[in-house]
Amino acid sequence: MRDISLQLLAWYDANAREMPWRVPPNARQNGTLPDPYAVWMSEVMLQQTTVAAVREYHNKFMALWPSVHDMAAADDADVMAAWAGLGYYARARNLLKCARAVVADHGGVFPADYAVLLTLPGIGPYTAAAIASIAFDLPETVVDGNVERVMARLFDIHDPLPKSKPVLTARAKQLTPDTRPGDYAQAVMDLGATICTPRNPSCGACPWQQPCAANAAGTAAELPKKTPKKKTPTRHGIAYVVQRADGALLLETRPASGLLGGMLGWPGSEWGDAPEPAPPLDANWQTLNEQARHTFTHFHLRLTVMVAKVDARAQARRGSFVAAPDFDAGALPTAMRKVFDIAAPTLRNT
Template identity: 65%
Template sequence: MPWRIGPADRATGQRPDPYRVWLSEVMLQQTTVAAVRDYFRRFTARWPDVAALAAAPDEDVMGEWAGLGYYARARNLLKCARAVVSQHHGHFPSTREGLLGLPGIGPYTAAAIAAIAFDEPAVVVDGNVERVMARLHLVETPLPPAKAELIALAAALTPDHRPGDYAQAVMDLGATICTPRNPACGICPWAQPCAARAAGVQGELPRKLAKAAKPLRTGVAYLARRADGAWLLERRPDQGLLGGMLGWPGSDWAASPADQPPLAADWRDPGAEVRHTFTHFHLHLALRIAEVPLDAAPERGFFLPSADFRPSALPTVMRKAYDIARSIL
């Protein structure tokens, strides 16, 4: 992992860069290591330190983030970088409590940065650690009610010496050996004291409360291309889903969205829709496509010249719509 400083490197005097630790932890929220690795390399090549990121234009950062999802993280990334520069002279606070005062940093991320970058014996508990603790101690209480108990169990094991190495080791144990399905107990260093293995229920833990089915929302997106190749776009409000991102003008995403075209045009139904799943709902997005003259005057949004339009800067759901429109227009 390009953000890691291993024990051998640390023995030679190398220290983890708090900026890289923070960036990796934010990127890894709700995302896999495989998906994050290339994004992390591009970010750190373009913005090698927190001051460089803080000075970056919002649209550049959001464009690089496109495809990682959970776009509130990208907005908070910029807010946090700018707070570190303006309030802490470009240096991350070295304690969990200090880190919690920064935008977008919650208890887990603060503990991870404090432990890995600053050797504070903070208790780092992600989903992997929850699973290891539930199995090691045979915790039958389902998640999320079991969270407090699992954190307390993790705290009892957190050492004062090399807490960052320990935190990463336990997370890696859960990610690679104590996996959700078919854990590799035969090579697990904690196989002998594992109470769940002794009971033969390691594959069943941690238990989880049944999730409610995700509701279905629908909407309409309007994709208009002007005669000179410019596309009609609008920037979504800073607050809310896909906040601050460029996208196609459209309806609200609701059970029965209202049809509200952003300008008068000969709108066509391409006979295809976008289907996308967010954290809390499924979305079916109907499309309307039109070619419009140079003097078209939209009531919403603005025309972005083709030279400035980057499909890669669109969030995934909007890029899916573009891919359909591009095959028709």
């Protein structure tokens, strides 16, 4: 097992991907240490999101809030607005909670301990292991989707996910070395992302081609097997877009808990099978032909878009008007921005 791990580290030394939060293997071996704050932020952002999507956001956040102290002192609305478009907004709320806990309880220093990291808001077993390994070079076992796929193929494991997760994690743990565990963790993830890909794996270029049991059996392309997913349900809702005569738009802050929690959005109905109308004020509402369509993790959302123009004295039952110069569609979560994209032509033409 040690020889296999050393083979992968040698491959990583020559093929490591460049990432804003990563210390290259040669620099790390020469004494350059990762910034735990940058590693933590990357891991929070990478939950349910691709590396390609995260790069720009990570650079932006590090420029706006370069230290955990800066993040802890940040205005919630500013962080939520900067997060817009990255999805899974509970992560942004946990980003703030965790930063404030690190400052308040740990003197602004991320703990170099897996068990203590687990006590921080928004940090689960995978994220704690990743931070401990990558930031502090501790021999924790880091298992994401890439690692699961690599382990399933390396050991030719045919039990479907998620049932096989414990076995795959145990296999990954066997391979985690005491030497350079942080580089090794990143090496396995890079291998899965660039060589041992979900489709058409490049087995001929793989450093583990020889020991790979699935390669020998000719089963690599069909692994890992997965339990069929249930059909994704569809929920419906109504989004109300109101514009005053002076150009101001009516927005409301969504409840802190739940989907898009704490984000700005259009007043709307509950989301369900048959939403009840819930207009924020009395107006001559126009129902647009196009629906806003968005997919969350567990359901598809279809929003009927209703538009109204009102005079400058109009009072809303909920939400508040945002002056036209202060309105930034880019600060809206993606689902709400889709609503605006549909409503905007009508607003301009009425």
